[in-house]
Amino acid sequence: MRVLLVEDEQPLAKYIAAGLRKNGFVVDVAHDGRAALDKCVITPYDVVVLDRDLPVVHGDAVCRELAGHGTARVLMLTASGTVQDRVDGLTLGADDYLGKPFAFSELVARVRALSRRSTPATPPVLRTGDVVLDPARRTAERAGRLLHLTPKEFGVLERLLAAGGTVVSAETLLDKVWDEHTDPFTNAVRITIGTLRRKLGDPPLIETVPRAGYRTAT
DSSP states (O other): OEEEEEOSOHHHHHHHHHHHHHTTOEEEEESSHHHHHHHHHHSOOSEEEEESSOSSSOHHHHHHHHHHHTOSEEEEEESOOOHHHHHHHHHHTOSEEEESSOOHHHHHHHHHHHHHHHSOOOOSSEEETTEEEETTTTEEEETTEEOOOOHHHHHHHHHHHHHTTSOBOHHHHHHHHSOTTSOTTOOHHHHHHHHHHHHHOSSOOEEEETTTEEEEOO
8 A cells, every 4th residue: 555654753754654664555755744745646645644743834734635635544643642632633634643652553553444444445365266365464375385575576466466357557556566766667567577476386377468457367
């Protein structure tokens, strides 16, 4: 899932982003409200983790605008965790609210829950033939054999399994599995598909649909 983290304290932003990436999220970072809104115009994020006290454009205004578009779920962070602050944040249109300091495991759980709400419902464990992928545990197996996948390979396989045999374009995979620093003309998707196919082994699971993308074999 693609996440935008909006946090003006750069050391904290770096820490949160690294932790979310370790848990399988694709994370972009903005350090002020204006930059956050600009990024959201370009990229369809699943979840925006939004600090409330932001420079340039306040987090309240960012939240209000994102809620008006309704394209991303918003988890608001704040150093003040009073009941009234939570009520204010939710009234602005936030989908969830978390006070600082917070347990990182709780942040991950809340982001994961919001990401499920931002996309069509999928089973907690994805299965196609003898391939089983568990997004929460970050494990994938084929015929009982554990697959040692890189984060990008895992993300691509998760997207293809969740699609249930429908075609997923290379552009969609690039948008959802790679971050904003990736060259849009890169061949990273094709290379990752190649290594993923080798790790999955036979019979082939991933089909290439010319000029369209990729899908799991039926």
